[in-house]
Amino acid sequence: MVNTSRLIENLITLAASGQTAPWQRPWSGGDSPRNRVTGRKYSGGNVLNLAWAQTLHDYPTSEWMTYKQAAETGAQVRRGEKSQLIEFWKMIPRKDASGDVQIDGAGNPCYRPMLTCFHVFNVAQIDGAEPQQTTLTGPGLDDQAVQAINDLYQRHGITWAAGGDRAYYRPATDEIRLPVSEAFKDGTAYATTALHEAGHWTGAAHRLARDGIVKGTQDNYAFEELVAELTAFIAATELGIGYDPQANGSFEMLNHGAYLAGWSQGNIERLRQAVPAAQKAAKYLIPTETPARVAI
Numbered sequence: 001m002v003n004t005s006r007l008i009e010n011l012i013t014l015a016a017s018g019q020t021a022p023w024q025r026p027w028s029g030g031d032s033p034r035n036r037v038t039g040r041k042y043s044g045g046n047v048l049n050l051a052w053a054q055t056l057h058d059y060p061t062s063e064w065m066t067y068k069q070a071a072e073t074g075a076q077v078r079r080g081e082k083s084q085l086i087e088f089w090k091m092i093p094r095k096d097a098s099g100d101v102q103i104d105g106a107g108n109p110c111y112r113p114m115l116t117c118f119h120v121f122n123v124a125q126i127d128g129a130e131p132q133q134t135t136l137t138g139p140g141l142d143d144q145a146v147q148a149i150n151d152l153y154q155r156h157g158i159t160w161a162a163g164g165d166r167a168y169y170r171p172a173t174d175e176i177r178l179p180v181s182e183a184f185k186d187g188t189a190y191a192t193t194a195l196h197e198a199g200h201w202t203g204a205a206h207r208l209a210r211d212g213i214v215k216g217t218q219d220n221y222a223f224e225e226l227v228a229e230l231t232a233f234i235a236a237t238e239l240g241i242g243y244d245p246q247a248n249g250s251f252e253m254l255n256h257g258a259y260l261a262g263w264s265q266g267n268i269e270r271l272r273q274a275v276p277a278a279q280k281a282a283k284y285l286i287p288t289e290t291p292a293r294v295a296i
């Protein structure tokens with residue numbers, strides 16, 4: 001077993017230093033809600049509404065379209081699907097009684113704002129409109145790292161699917177969702193993301209029963225994120241994925257540091273408290289003693 005304590009200490013020091021850049025999502029593909037047909041990203045309050053609806057209904061994509069847009073592309077909104085309301089302010093030329101556009105003192109036309117509403121559906125609610133796969137921008141994958149993760153997932157019988165542009169563990173169905181491996185910048189990025197979600201997976205009631213997963217309240221959610229990220233760090237180190245113990249300035253190290261700094265809000269004691277839980281989770285994922293095979 002790799003002695004990870006010094007690495008963890010380095011990581012905590014890094015997270016506490018305030019020297020980390022903002023955390024970077026290690027895969028490509030837009031996360032913010034956008035229109036499937038025009039490709040335009042939604043703005044203002046629409047972003048929050050659509051992102052919330054996507055999370056609530058567990059849609060695998062952040063692409064939306066109107067009923068009419070779906071019909072025009074030969075697709076069909078499924079019967080009974082509910083839409084989301086989005087709002088735009090349009091500037092309409094102000095007209096006088098005779099129907100002419102009013103002109104202000106400087107000779108410019110006068111406008112008035114008009115609220116326009118649209119109903120949009122997520123692509124996942126539409127037959128004939130498959131969620132688009134994320135574009136391939138990575139330099140290629142380190143097959144060994146991807147293979148190590150696939151083996152680990154298989155060994156534990158983890159239920160998971162690839163696709164969409166989000167990575168998450170869903171306690172209600174005990175499933176993991178990851179973007180396709182080709183969407184990641186490299187095998188290490190894929191592996192650490194997959195291990196982070198596997199970290200959450202260990203928290204289920206019938207495994208290590210952590211409050212962040214079992215109770216899922218806002219308060220212990222941040223702590224659960226610290227546990228999952230530290231689990232990914234420890235497990236990746238033990239699998240020999242992506243970590244050169246001499247190179248503390250690696251992208252992964254800095255990105256783990258940034259993530260932990262964000263979720264701990266500078267509370268380093270809280271971060272330290274997450275270490276034993278993460279060590280337990282990593283041990284669950286990678287048992288040190290392999291049980292002897294039973295001869296039949």
Ligand SMILES: [Zn+2]
Pocket residue numbers: 196200225228
């Ligand atoms: Zn997480």
